Amino acid sequence: MKYQELVKTIVNNVGGKENINSVTHCVTRLRFKLKDEAKANTDTLKKTDGVITVMQSGGQYQVVIGNHVPDVYKELTEQTGITTNSEVNEDQSPKDKNIFNAFIDTVSSIFTPILSVLAATGMIKGLNAVLMSTGIIDNTSGTYLILQAAGDTLFYFFPIFLGYTAAKKFGVKPFVGMVLGGALVYPSLAPAAVTGAGTVEPLYSVFQGSLFESAIHLEFMGIPVILMSYASSVIPVIIAVYFASKVERPLEKFIPDVVKTFLVPFFTILIVVPVTFLLIGPIATWIGSILGAVTTAAYNLSPALAGILIGGLWQVFVMFGLHWGLIPIAINNLTVLGNDTLLVLGQATPFATAGVVLGVIIKTRNTKVRALAIPAFISSMFGISEPSLYGITLPRKKTFFATLFASAVGGLIMGLAGTKSYIIGGLGLFAFPAYINPETGIDAGFYGAVIGIATAFVLGLVLTLTIAYNPKIDSEEEQEDNLKPETIIDNVEIASPIEGEVMPLESISDTAFATGLLGKGVAIYPTKGEVIAIGDGVVTTLFPSKHAIGLTLDNGIELLIHVGMDTVNLNGKYFDSKVAQGDTVKKGQLLLTFDIEGIKSEGYSIETPVIITNSDQYLDVVEAETELAKKDFTLLTVIN
Template structure:
């Protein structure tokens, strides 16, 4: 399994299988519910190869992976025995945090399992709207009708889907929740002729006026339209889960299997039609009106606020409090301004990372930037935000500023979404007006993206302090105490330098080794050595800047500014430290010829690993590197020379 080792390391550092109540994933994150978050090694996880960062929010321990999180999740589930495991929401394991944390945990637990397919369906509807506006498709044609059914089906039957996920979240039987959702959208209940006079609430004459269509045991029933609704089914399944739990305790085991769901449905479904559904629907409509009222009070200010703070909301998981409001707006009004106002953020972030990529001298950042830019354009912001923008600070701040200005422009143009679509470039078709097509509001979205992106790029490129910040060492207790030293190394004044061989063995050209990342020079320029003995010596005098937990790779920053990476063997990280013994620790000072790591050559080869060892300079763009001839070398022989540019 490709991610087996990463999965093993993640499980170990979240406290082991016994510390995990449940785990699932969203688009970019593994979301753990841990029994004790203090047992997790957060710093180790953050620095782990394959992990972008770690967030603790909404009662969840979130390990940010990136776009390939589904594959990592499968490996984690298989390795930890979490496959098929339901989130543990028993009373003793429920999050005891703030009301906001519990609300966010509830909402994310309900919507995360369907988020990908929800976005996919919205994208289909958005592209259909675009094709109709461009007159590529006719709404009366069969092609349109079938594709529209594909995009619209999930939204129409949303109560059925949410019935499953909400019931599951509340600890009930998911299929009971589905049946409740099915009853709410049951076709035979639509179009029933009105059987009585309109029923007025205390808000008579407003949107709360509803006609009585049928009666249930003499009780008037206000039939609402529940297709695409959100709040009624969530409230109904909450009470259904409570009732089911109670019935499970009082009904004999011999008949529990069928009596519990039967009684639950017989009570909750009528109760939903009579009380829960109408009240929840009115609450949904009120929430929609309130959102619209706030937006109409000042669309520009709303855009500044939401556009500027959306990435902050994402960092703390607070965006989950806004997503259901947006879905509710589509349900009750067919239009939503909330998600429209945050449209610029992913493009502004991509533009900031583009500026970093063009200007940085850090090879690792150059390697990370292109995929992060692509992900951001497609609406997945975490790799760019956590991997590059946040560590550099200023690009993140400039992204927020540009997103806020973009949001204000979206509010000024009156841009709104008419279908729930993806983020990034996939969100654009959702702004097409059903009747007016590519109107001013749609064009305004394009203008806002251009202005926000250009502003973010210019600010980051000229004022991002990219290289000054990047070459500074990570902030630790030691660097806090030696601020002057950190400042001195922020912009290293590199000098000519001689690099001696850290190994005894045969020198090979880097381009000839099996690992594409090293062979391409993406990780640095240098050579490779086929070791003849299992001792790795210091090739320069300096400081150990990185020592991998598996002890198979080490980074050293020399006294003259060269950044050297030595990686013992190919894919030897999979050995999990077996056959390696480190004699130094990260942060230690080393001298030329000092033994750093010992490794068992025969044992490693016996397990099927190649020991070809790249020795590369990661800040090679600051040097001219002399070519090394293919030859036999002994440890501390000249390997190659660096000439400062």
């Protein structure tokens, strides 16, 4: 019952129950599909006790809760009756229908429901690997076989489970999706069963002399069937279920209601299963093999560079949901190659985060920060770093960059050591068994994982204790909720330098601006192509392309106005500056003009960030509650 009020607040501030298409959850986040994200009160949610932050990524409105998100999700579904939508939503906004967002949303929707069980069964396989590598049991014992059955069943029959979740995503009847997945792993159609493990001669071969040469052992209505091993596969069943969604819907329309219940699945399965074995399965398997080969080639080109990039950027991938695009590739690599070198390089990240957060716990004098940091530290040690990311490291910036650096070093060491994962195992401390080679046991790759992770943890801790964290920023007397009204002095109201529609900064497409890494502020969708000085000061920056101008006001505030996204590529076209870098300007002076329609005609967005680049020097930068920015309207308030 303790989550009732939190859930009511969340539902009200995502636009109410009527604005929710569907909702699911992962390890730390509620993932909403909203009819209109503009109706959500993002700022209010971010300030709500029990909410760590809000992210808008991949067509999803993500409310980050923390480790107790399953309890919050349960309360939410009980209050609203809303769960994951089994139908494809046709009323998404155009923004959500771009290819990248659609891909991320599809992958996360299919894999999120299954990841926790996949990790749990992987931990059982990891335990089995530890017991075998230490000589406690051998791989012929009954103990080993039963534990292996418990741990490997889900991964071996992965197409069946993915058939269910993919069906939920694509709007197919879930049990039809399971049948499609089950057909792919039907024992009599496994290549070894048909060929007698190589003792039965094929009828003939197809694609002879090419990379796709295949032996044919059976035909379907005279058409050769290329049999492949679909156990643990990912791509074939997802494509098959998507194809089934295109078959099932017309059947729903044309088959009479009186026989629809059994004839729709009858014809769907009758059509899709043969097409899957004849066409979808082989092509998808070849795609998977090529994907595995490309991933391996990229890794082999420079394991060290791969470790730096994946390790150093993994936290950023998680922030924006980009890691969902890598998970199917890693699972595909395990299926095709027997190991993965992709996700493993990011596994130092939660430990680097834990080291940084431990440093904050040691140094901070703020009891509230310590109370938040301790559970976040424990969570990071077990592989869940979002509470640390959004609650501790990211708001303090330097600690966030310390995490990225320590993670990159950990990834570098693991890359140089050739660390691989051989199972989808647990997270954090529970992931170590996944690095044990099932053939050779504990090898250099395993030691590389231990050394890389330990180095990332220690480096994150040392950086925080030395240069990455100043506890004064969190001291009790500097906290806003402890300040008396009369001590908040010299607040500065910033007028809008541009007329137009005010947008939340996090809603724009450029992630550097949207995440606040360059400073706090807002974005404006201009209705008039003029930039006006909002106070006396100096032009400290004027880009040669004239698309962005920076001012340092006499009161010390540093303001950046960046007209449009990627408009630097226009090389000054449609822009006309009225001042030069170094000029002294007066309040109300015209600084820059630009042609809105001209910029839009070139295909560029005109959403314009207006940010305080030195906002870390102030207690806060608060957005005005206004939808329109006009001359002399207060846009931002800088709180000293």
